[in-house]
Amino acid sequence: MTTTTPAAKADREPAGPVPGLLKLPANAARWATLGGAAGTLLSTFLAWTWTEEFPGNLTVDFYPGGLQVLVLIGAALTLIFALSTMGIRGLGWLTPGGKNSPVLFLAAGTFATTWYTVIAITEKLGGLVNLEPGAWVAAVSSAVLLTGVLGLPADTPGDAVRPPTSAHQRLLHSFKAPTPGRGRELPSWAEILIIAAAVGVGLQVFAYGIGTPYGELFVGYLVIAGFGLAAISRAGLNRRLSSLAARHRNVTVAAAFIAAFIFPLTQSSEAYATLGAYILIFATVALGLNVVVGLAGLLDLGYVAFLGVGAYAAALVSGSPYSTIGVQFPFWAAVLTGIGASLVFGVVIGAPTLRLRGDYLAIVTLGFGEIFRIAMQNMDGTSGPDVTNGPNGIPNIPDLEILGFNLGEEHTILGFELGRFSNYYLLMLIFTGIVVLVFRRSDQSRIGRAWVAIREDETAARAMGINAFRLKLMAFALGATLAGMAGTVQAHVTFTVTPTQYKFVEVVPPNSAFLLAAVILGGMGTVSGPLIGAALLYLIPEKLEFMADYQLLLFGIALVLLMRFRPEGLVADRRKQLEFHDTGQLDVPKKADLSKAGV
Structure with a gap:
C-alpha cells in the first residue's frame, strides 16, 4: 500500500x-x-x-x-x-x-x-x-x-477551462459547451x-x-x-x-491550385495580375534554390545566374530583331533551349566546385554569379564576341504564342477578360505546378533522403556508402534546370533581358540575396515556405515605395528578428523545429506521469 x-x-x-x-x-x-x-x-x-x-x-x-x-x-x-x-x-x-x-x-x-x-x-x-x-x-x-x-x-x-467561481462566470457557464473530451472524428x-x-x-x-x-x-x-x-x-x-491536409493531400494541392487559377479572374486591375505573374516567377526560382539549399544543404550565392542563362537562351531564339542569332523557335523548343542551357551550365560549374564545402563553396558560387553578369555585359562585339549586345541586352522580345493562343493579347475565358499579364500568370502557374511536383517527388525519393543525409552530416553520409559528389551534382543540376525553365518565361514577360537584372544584391528582386532570403524566411526544405517567402519579399518593396530609402535597412532588421524568434522559418518541417528549438537536455518525466507509476 x-x-x-x-x-x-x-x-x-x-x-x-x-x-x-x-x-x-x-x-x-x-x-x-x-x-x-x-x-x-x-x-x-x-x-x-x-x-x-x-x-x-x-x-x-x-x-x-x-x-x-x-x-x-x-x-x-x-x-x-x-x-x-x-x-x-x-x-x-x-x-x-x-x-x-x-x-x-x-x-x-x-x-x-x-x-x-x-x-x-x-x-x-x-x-x-x-x-x-x-x-x-x-x-x-x-x-x-x-x-x-x-x-x-x-x-x-x-x-x-476552470469551473465558475463568480456570479458572471456562473452566468456564462450556462452557455458553455460540455467538458471537452476526445474529439469525435469528422466525416x-x-x-x-x-x-x-x-x-x-x-x-x-x-x-x-x-x-x-x-x-x-x-x-x-x-x-x-x-x-x-x-x-x-x-x-x-x-x-x-x-493534419487534415495530410489526410487529404491530393485534395489540398488541387484546392490550392484551383484558388491560384481563380486569382486573376477576381482582380479588377491588370496591375494586380502583373504582381501575381512576377511573384510566381520569383517563387518558382526560389523553389528551385530550395532543392539546392533546403534539401542538399549547398549554399549557392550565385543562383540567379541560372535564371539569367535560361532567359538569355530563350531571348536569343525568340525571334527578337536584336537577337544576334536571328532565329525564332516555337514555345516548346525555346523552353527546352533555356532548360538545356541552364542544365549544361549547372553541370559545368558544379563539377569543379562541388568538391568544396561550406564557406568556400559559397564564395565560388558568388564568383560564378558575378562572372556570368560581367560576361554577358562584355559580349558586345567590342570587349568580346557579339552575342548578347552587351549592356543593352536583348530588347523587343515578342510575346509567346502557344497553339495559336497569343499570350500578349486579351482573351475572354468563361466571360472573364484576361489581359497579357493574366495570361502569363496562368502559364507560370503551370510551370510552378511542375516545379512543385518535381520538388515533392525528389524530396520523397531515395535520392531526396540521401540529399538530407548529406545536408545533416556529409562525413557520416559518405561513411554509409553515399556518393556525395554525384548526388550534390545532381541537386545542383536540377536546381539550375528549374531556374532556367522560369527564365524562359521571364524573358518574354519583361520584353527585354539585360545583365543588370542578375546582380547579387538589388533593391528589386529576383536576385541571389533575395532568393536565398526567401528560402530561409519561408522555411528550408518545405514546399509552401519558399512560395510564402517569395511573395512577401516581392510584395513589400512594391507596396512600400514611400520607404524606398530604408528598404534594405528594414529588410535587415526583419531578418535579425526572424532569426532570433523563428529561425526555422515561417513554415518549418518537424526536423527544423526540433533542430532550432532543442534545449539540449533529456526529457524529464512530468510529476503526473511519475504519480501514475507509483513513484
Missing part, C-alpha cells in the same frame, strides 16, 4: 493560474478585454477624420473604409477568441484549454494597427486637430483592450469542406494584400496578418489544419 505525504499530494494537485504581465484581478482583466474589443469594433463605424486627404476615406459614419476595415477585423477576431477562452458553446474549439496567448497576439495587432492609423493621420494631415471622435474612441478602447489582455492569466501546460466530406474554406480564406487574404492601393494600408495589412497568423499558431489551429 502506497502512502501519500502532504507534500506529494500538493505536487499532484494542479497549480493555480499564472498571473499575467499586469497585476489585475482576473474578472477585471477579462471584462476590460471584452469591453475594449467591443469599443474598438464599434469605433470603426464612426468617422476618424474630417478630410478625405488621408487615403481610404475615413470620414463617413457607419461605413468603415481603408485602415478602419483592418481594425474592425482585428477587433472582431479578438472578441471572438476572448469569448472562446470562456468556453462559450460553439467557440471553445478555437482555443482548446482556454489559452489566452492567441487573444494577446490579436489584441496587440489591433492596438498596433489602431495607433498606427491615428499617428499616420496626425503626421500626414498636420496635428491632432484632424482627429474626429471615432479616432479618439478607437485609441482609448484599443489601449483598454491591450491593458486587459496583459492582465489575463498566462498560458500554462495543460491549461484547462471526410466535412474535412474537405474545412480545407476548401481554409484555402478560400487564404486566397482572399493574399488577394487583399496584392490589391492594397497605398502603402499605409499595406502596413496595416502586414501587422494584422502577422499577429493573426501568430494567434492561429498559438491556438493550434494550424496543426489541426495540417
Whole structure:
C-alpha cells in the first residue's frame, strides 16, 4: 500500500493560474478585454477624420473604409477568441484549454494597427486637430483592450477551462459547451469542406494584400496578418489544419491550385495580375534554390545566374530583331533551349566546385554569379564576341504564342477578360505546378533522403556508402534546370533581358540575396515556405515605395528578428523545429506521469 505525504499530494494537485504581465484581478482583466474589443469594433463605424486627404476615406459614419476595415477585423477576431477562452458553446474549439496567448497576439495587432492609423493621420494631415471622435474612441478602447489582455492569466501546460467561481462566470457557464473530451472524428466530406474554406480564406487574404492601393494600408495589412497568423499558431489551429491536409493531400494541392487559377479572374486591375505573374516567377526560382539549399544543404550565392542563362537562351531564339542569332523557335523548343542551357551550365560549374564545402563553396558560387553578369555585359562585339549586345541586352522580345493562343493579347475565358499579364500568370502557374511536383517527388525519393543525409552530416553520409559528389551534382543540376525553365518565361514577360537584372544584391528582386532570403524566411526544405517567402519579399518593396530609402535597412532588421524568434522559418518541417528549438537536455518525466507509476 502506497502512502501519500502532504507534500506529494500538493505536487499532484494542479497549480493555480499564472498571473499575467499586469497585476489585475482576473474578472477585471477579462471584462476590460471584452469591453475594449467591443469599443474598438464599434469605433470603426464612426468617422476618424474630417478630410478625405488621408487615403481610404475615413470620414463617413457607419461605413468603415481603408485602415478602419483592418481594425474592425482585428477587433472582431479578438472578441471572438476572448469569448472562446470562456468556453462559450460553439467557440471553445478555437482555443482548446482556454489559452489566452492567441487573444494577446490579436489584441496587440489591433492596438498596433489602431495607433498606427491615428499617428499616420496626425503626421500626414498636420496635428491632432484632424482627429474626429471615432479616432479618439478607437485609441482609448484599443489601449483598454491591450491593458486587459496583459492582465489575463498566462498560458500554462495543460491549461484547462476552470469551473465558475463568480456570479458572471456562473452566468456564462450556462452557455458553455460540455467538458471537452476526445474529439469525435469528422466525416471526410466535412474535412474537405474545412480545407476548401481554409484555402478560400487564404486566397482572399493574399488577394487583399496584392490589391492594397497605398502603402499605409499595406502596413496595416502586414501587422494584422502577422499577429493573426501568430494567434492561429498559438491556438493550434494550424496543426489541426495540417493534419487534415495530410489526410487529404491530393485534395489540398488541387484546392490550392484551383484558388491560384481563380486569382486573376477576381482582380479588377491588370496591375494586380502583373504582381501575381512576377511573384510566381520569383517563387518558382526560389523553389528551385530550395532543392539546392533546403534539401542538399549547398549554399549557392550565385543562383540567379541560372535564371539569367535560361532567359538569355530563350531571348536569343525568340525571334527578337536584336537577337544576334536571328532565329525564332516555337514555345516548346525555346523552353527546352533555356532548360538545356541552364542544365549544361549547372553541370559545368558544379563539377569543379562541388568538391568544396561550406564557406568556400559559397564564395565560388558568388564568383560564378558575378562572372556570368560581367560576361554577358562584355559580349558586345567590342570587349568580346557579339552575342548578347552587351549592356543593352536583348530588347523587343515578342510575346509567346502557344497553339495559336497569343499570350500578349486579351482573351475572354468563361466571360472573364484576361489581359497579357493574366495570361502569363496562368502559364507560370503551370510551370510552378511542375516545379512543385518535381520538388515533392525528389524530396520523397531515395535520392531526396540521401540529399538530407548529406545536408545533416556529409562525413557520416559518405561513411554509409553515399556518393556525395554525384548526388550534390545532381541537386545542383536540377536546381539550375528549374531556374532556367522560369527564365524562359521571364524573358518574354519583361520584353527585354539585360545583365543588370542578375546582380547579387538589388533593391528589386529576383536576385541571389533575395532568393536565398526567401528560402530561409519561408522555411528550408518545405514546399509552401519558399512560395510564402517569395511573395512577401516581392510584395513589400512594391507596396512600400514611400520607404524606398530604408528598404534594405528594414529588410535587415526583419531578418535579425526572424532569426532570433523563428529561425526555422515561417513554415518549418518537424526536423527544423526540433533542430532550432532543442534545449539540449533529456526529457524529464512530468510529476503526473511519475504519480501514475507509483513513484
